[in-house]
Structure formats: C-alpha cells, structure tokens
Amino acid sequence: MIQHRDATSVLAGQETIRTWQEHLYKTVHQHPELGHQEVETAALVADALRGFGYDVHEKIGSTGVVGVLRNGDGPVVLTRADMDALPVEEVTGLPYASTDHATDRDGVVVPVMHACGHDVHVACLLGAASLLAETPDAWKGTYIALFQPAEELADGAEVMLDAGLADLIPKPDVALAQHVLPFPAGRLGVRPGPFLSSGDSMRVTVWGRGSHGSMPQLSVDPVVLASSIVMRLQTVVSREVAPGEFAVLTVGRVEAGSKSNIISDHAVLELNFRTFSESTRAAIVAAIHRIVEGECAAAGSPKPSTYETYDHYPVTDNDPDVAATLAAAFADHFGDSAFAIDRQSASEDFSEIPDALRVPYAYWGVGGIDPAQYAKAEASGTVVTDIPANHSPSFAPVIEPTLRTGTAAAVVAALAWLG
Numbered sequence: 001m002i003q004h005r006d007a008t009s010v011l012a013g014q015e016t017i018r019t020w021q022e023h024l025y026k027t028v029h030q031h032p033e034l035g036h037q038e039v040e041t042a043a044l045v046a047d048a049l050r051g052f053g054y055d056v057h058e059k060i061g062s063t064g065v066v067g068v069l070r071n072g073d074g075p076v077v078l079t080r081a082d083m084d085a086l087p088v089e090e091v092t093g094l095p096y097a098s099t100d101h102a103t104d105r106d107g108v109v110v111p112v113m114h115a116c117g118h119d120v121h122v123a124c125l126l127g128a129a130s131l132l133a134e135t136p137d138a139w140k141g142t143y144i145a146l147f148q149p150a151e152e153l154a155d156g157a158e159v160m161l162d163a164g165l166a167d168l169i170p171k172p173d174v175a176l177a178q179h180v181l182p183f184p185a186g187r188l189g190v191r192p193g194p195f196l197s198s199g200d201s202m203r204v205t206v207w208g209r210g211s212h213g214s215m216p217q218l219s220v221d222p223v224v225l226a227s228s229i230v231m232r233l234q235t236v237v238s239r240e241v242a243p244g245e246f247a248v249l250t251v252g253r254v255e256a257g258s259k260s261n262i263i264s265d266h267a268v269l270e271l272n273f274r275t276f277s278e279s280t281r282a283a284i285v286a287a288i289h290r291i292v293e294g295e296c297a298a299a300g301s302p303k304p305s306t307y308e309t310y311d312h313y314p315v316t317d318n319d320p321d322v323a324a325t326l327a328a329a330f331a332d333h334f335g336d337s338a339f340a341i342d343r344q345s346a347s348e349d350f351s352e353i354p355d356a357l358r359v360p361y362a363y364w365g366v367g368g369i370d371p372a373q374y375a376k377a378e379a380s381g382t383v384v385t386d387i388p389a390n391h392s393p394s395f396a397p398v399i400e401p402t403l404r405t406g407t408a409a410a411v412v413a414a415l416a417w418l419g
Contacts, residue, residue, distance in 0.1 A: 006419040007333050007412050010135045014404060017130055021407070022399055024048070025123035026096040032085030032114045034102050035150030036062040036159075041083045041122065045147045048126050052133040054145065057168045061159030065147040068169055069133055074141025075417040078172035078359075079128065079410055080350055081121035082151035088113040092396040105153070116390045117180035117368060120397050122147065124178070124366075124406035131411055132418075139418040144169050146353070154199075154311040157352040166357055174322055175354035175361040176413050178406060180368040181344070182389045184375070186401040188330060188409050189341025190364035192323035196316035197246065197274040198281060199347030200309055202288065204229075204269045206296055207303035213261035222267035223256045225299045229269060229292055230254065236287045241280060248274040248345055249284060274345050276315055313347035319360035326362050329416040330409065337405075341365050346390065364413075366406045368397030 024044070033041055042063040049056045054067030063083070087104055089111035090097045100112045129145040146169075150156030178188075206226060211219035230251050241247040249271065256267035271288065275281040292305050330338035344365065354361035367374075369387055377386040388394035 006138045006415050007408075009138045010131050010411050010415065011408055013131050013134055014127075014407065017127055021123055021127045021403055024126065025119055025399065025403060028119040028122055029114050030096045030098055031100060032098050032112045032119070033083075034087065034104060034112055035084040035153040035156060037102060038063040038083045038149050042147065042149070045083070045122065045126065049129060049145065052130050054129065054133070060165060060168065061149065061156070061163040063149040064156070064160040064163070064165075066165070066169060067129060067145040069129070069143045069145075071136050071142065072140045074139075075173040076142040076144065076170050077414045077417050078144040078146055078169070078175045078354075079125055079414060080146040080148055080175065080177045080353065081125035082118045082148045082156065082350075083122055084118060084150050084152050084156065085112050086115045086152055086391060087111065088115040088391065088393050090115070091393045094396055113393065115392060115395045116152065117395070117397055118151070120180045120368065120402060120406060121178065123403055124410055127403065127407035128410035128414065131407070132414065139415055141418040142170055143414060143418065144172060148350075151349055154313055154349050157349040161353065161356050165353070172354070172357060172359045174417055175357070175359050176410070177348075177350045177361070177363045178366050178409055179346075179348070179363070180397050180402060180406065181365040182369055182387050182395075183365070183367040184369055184371040185367045185398050186371060186405050187337045187339065187367040188334065188364060188405060189339045190318070190323050190326045190330065190362060191341050191343070192318050192320040194276045194315050194317050195341070195343060195363055196348050197248075197276050197343070197345050198315045199272065199274045199311070199313040200281070201311040202271045202273070203308040203310065204271065204288070204292055205266055205306045206269070206292065207266045207301050207305065208264065208299070209302055210265035211263045213263060216263060219263040220300050220302060221263050222265065223263070225295060225301065226254055226256060226267035226269055228295045228299070232291045232295060233271070233288065236284060236291070240283065240287055245280055246276050246343070246345070247280050247284060248272075274347060276343065313349055314351055314355075316348050316351050316363050318362040322360045322362040325416050326364060326413055329412050333408065333412045364409065366402065366409055368402045370398040
C-alpha cells in the first residue's frame, strides 16, 4: 500500500514541471492527429521520455510509444495514455484551439480536434513519468509509460500487441489508465468491476427495388423499410432488456438514395450498441437481426440483408483488488476529492493490453470541468445542457486543476505498488 510521504516527495516537483507540461498540453491540443496518424505527437512523447532517462520504443504497430524506466528490484507498473483525436471541428474559442484538418481512413478531409481529452492523458502521463524519473529514492521497481494510438478506431491496443509489445517490455504486475470526464476538475473516482461498457458498431444494408419517384408501385422502397427498422429498434432496450440492466442502442446513420425523384434499391443503417454483460449484448444482436429480417420480409425485400460488425470495444472490468488498492491510495492522498464513481456508458480498448499480458488492471476517471462552472450548472439543473461532454466540439477541460490532479493520480496510483 502507498505511503503518503512517498507521494508527497515525488509530487513536490509538480510546480517545477507546470510550465513545460502546460505548454506541451496546448501544443498537442492545437495540433491533434487522427488514429494511426499521431506522428508528431508520438515524436514529442518519445523525445520527452528519452530526456527523462527512459528506454524508448517507437512506432509500435503504427505510432505507439513505450518508455521503460528501471529503478532496481520491485514490481512492474504499466500506465497507459491514448494519443489520438477525433474528426470534429473545434468551437471552444480557446487561443490554442485546433484549426487542423486531416485525411481520414476513408480518404475524406475532415477537421480534427482533441474532443475526448486524450491531450490531457498524454500531458498527465508525461508529467508522472518525469516526476518518477526525478525521484528514484522514493520508489523501487520498473515504470512503463505506454502511449497508445487509435483508441477512437478501436484497434490501437490490438496493433501494438500484434507488433510484439509483450516482447518489448518486462511483464507488468499491474496495468493502469485514466480518462478525463465531464465532472468537476480536482475530483477523481474509481470503482471495482465493470466500469466502462462494451461498445459495438454494426453496418446493416437492406435491399429494395429501385424505381422512379412517380412510379412507387414498381418499387420496394428501402427508405420506408429503413424507417420501419429504425422505429422498431427503439423498442429493443425498452421492451426486451430487463429494467435495471444497462443497454444502449443507437441508430447513428441512415443513408439511401441520390435524388428526390429516384427510389433507391438499398439503404444502409449504422448502429451502435453498448452493454455491460455478454448475455445482454447477445440478446441485442439477436434482436437486431430478428427485426431487420422481419421488416424486410414484410416489405418484400428481394435480396438478403448484410451485416458488418466493427469497432468492437470490450467491457472495461476493473480488478476488485486493484481497484480497492487505488481507492485507498486516492482517499489517502486526495481525501474527499476521491469518490466511488458510477459506471460509465463510454467504451475503451485499454483492457485488451492487460488481458493479453494476463495482468490485473484498473481504470479511473478524472474531472475536467471548471468547478465553479459545474457548480453553477448543477445548482440550475442544467448540467446536461451546459456542461460539454467528451466528443462535443465545445469540450475543453480546464487546464488546472485537471493536469495537476491527473498527474498526481498517475503518480499516486503507481506508488501504490512501487512505493
């Protein structure tokens, strides 16, 4: 278990790193990069780690970076941060807002923004890596700082593993990660068991019969068919999932046709669903197939539907012992600012790394919203409308105390084993 004096001695240097850490954060925020394109971010990370004295491995999978700092015999702790940004146009109005564009994996030029806080994760983990390197007398063991690409594409962890990550690093005793979330900065929370839901996307193509808009009697209209499917899918969670069991099913995209007077011959629906249990996930998948096939039969669809599942995220299921150790360490250092966080319906691929390495793990949340702004919205009952959440074009974590708390959390968590 962590000793409070160890965290205090390591974290005594936080003020000295503040200037470069904030500058690095603003640089990464202003110049975001899409998944597997994090070339500049990865180079910045690798240079910083080498400067701290870490053994550095670069270009793992695509742009993955790992730094290893050995400090005598003792446990091995791995902490991970993701680096990629999103195809979102920033509207924060910040002086360091992104105006960058990039070409996505479909060849489309899109605006790019750190709308999920991965810039915070990078800055906090580099801060923790620096502080641990500067205070070797306060801990023993090995610290691994892992910077992962393409979390938003759901394959960043996988490509690092496929590229031989396990052979590049000593086997960890524990794996750790954190995420900035839309609650007050300065607070953080962890919980045992399922914390982040699984997430899956599915592309469904349904077929009709094309015709002129003036002759609908000759068609099987895929727009009407897709509309029926969308409406029927709304009943899956409300009528097929037991009350108290978590599930989300969203139709995020429907595409059909090319012109107002042409009835197309097919429609594409893109769905996203999230659960905390494999049985509920299986039930939702079965319901999607049943509803699509039933509506296609009712419409007289001339061809079988096709289904493509992609962007799969597993449940992030915190090891109870690791979570308990972190909860005690956070309470010891942060006092009432540490709390038992609720389950989150967001999804992550971090757990693929410790699962593949066969080590226990835990993942926690760190607040990123200005506390005064959050308190005002909470008092007015407008948190949902006035507090931008992750993936919003307005999402902009307040720099402090977000960076200070996230950095301290990473250090305190590591010292729970290394201390």
